[in-house]
Structure formats: C-alpha cells, structure tokens
Amino acid sequence: MFAKGKGSAVPSDGQAREKLALYVYEYLLHVGAQKSAQTFLSEVSFSPLSRGA
Numbered sequence: 001m002f003a004k005g006k007g008s009a010v011p012s013d014g015q016a017r018e019k020l021a022l023y024v025y026e027y028l029l030h031v032g033a034q035k036s037a038q039t040f041l042s043e044v045s046f047s048p049l050s051r052g053a
Contacts, residue, residue, distance in 0.1 A: 021040075021041075021044050024040060025040055025041060028040060
C-alpha cells in the first residue's frame with residue numbers, strides 16, 4: 001500500500017490518532033458545538049493547546 005524508499009513518510013498510529021482527534025475537535029468548534037468539543041477532548045485525553053495548534 002505504501003511505497004518503500006520513495007521518501008514518503010508513513011505516520012505512526014499515535015500521530016494519526018492525534019491528527020484525527022484535532023480534526024474532530026476543530027470540526028466540532030466550526031459547527032458551533034463548543035461543549036461537545038470540550039467533552040470530546042476530555043474523552044480522548046488530547047489537548048490541542050499542548051501541540052501548539
């Protein structure tokens with residue numbers, strides 16, 4: 001599925017989870033669901049503020 005030796009970096013599972021969590025969080029904020037966004041962050045134990053976002 002991923003080409004080896006082509007210089008393409010495959011993200012780790014942890015990086016993929018963080019990226020998805022940030023995407024979901026930002027989507028919830030975008031649609032005006034601030035309380036849901038905060039609840040989501042507490043459920044996934046992820047803080048976008050610690051990532052510099």
